[in-house]
Amino acid sequence: MSISLGPYASFIVTSYAAAAIVVGILIGWIVLDYRSQTRRLRELHRSGVTRRSGRNATDTP
């Protein structure tokens, strides 16, 4: 299957590429943030600081 984008192909390709990059950055930011928060929580629990309820947030499936 070949797709002909005509004389304005660069505008179309740039639009889709920009959307992919921005969505990729959003996903990457959220994944890295999750890892950072769970790592900090684990470190705090290891050093003996726990919530009053005694639940471990990182234990949730």
Place this chain on the structure above:
Amino acid sequence: MTLIDLANPTRFLALTARVLPWLAAATIILLAIGLYQSATAPDDYQQGATVKIMFIHVPNAWLSMFVWGVMSLASLGTLVWRHPLADVAAKAAAPIGAAFTFLALLTGSLWGRPMWGTYWEWDARLTSVLILFLMYLGLMALWRAVDDPSRAARAAAVLTLVGAINLPIIKFSVDWWNTLHQPASVMRMGGSSLDRSFLIPLLVMAIAFTLLFVTLHIAAMRNEILRRRVRSLQMMQASRVAFSGEVGASKEVGATS
């Protein structure tokens, strides 16, 4: 499980951990279908192949307003009901909404150059969406400027509700003023004016991007809950250190006297 149960952050974390993989899978499948349909959609008789830009521009433009609407509801939850997850939801949505608004502006500009002959025009629709983008950035700056999350939440909630005035202005700007931007062609009185060959890929992409927002929003809310737990544990740790320091000092004073 009721809505009240979801107000508990621990239950929210447990439930969303089960739901997120399914949401992500549905988003990927729908995006793949939408992208395939966009690629194989015929050229428009006036726009040619540039009509394909519409399949990502329109969903992002819809979401730019939808996300602010979600934040406005969350702000009501913060101010009126003091729902524990309301300000978490509002804060987590802002960067995602800003990203969608940025994409709406960028892809609209890239469509405008070949079709209108210009990347930008200060018409009512484009200007009101630019203001929406700036309001997203302002809200994100406000959240970062105030250390206490609950104080930041109330200020951000007021700003969000005031900013919601911009939503009907964006929606009806093409009717109220003589704009270069075309009037509504999908959601309008008398039904859509689009041909099915364009309408179906557009709707599939719109649903896919909406699912993408829901997935990213839930994931970002989970991160925000964990961030607040880290903050409260760090404060607890700091107060323990301060307390043990005080006890140690008073023992030393007792021993020397």
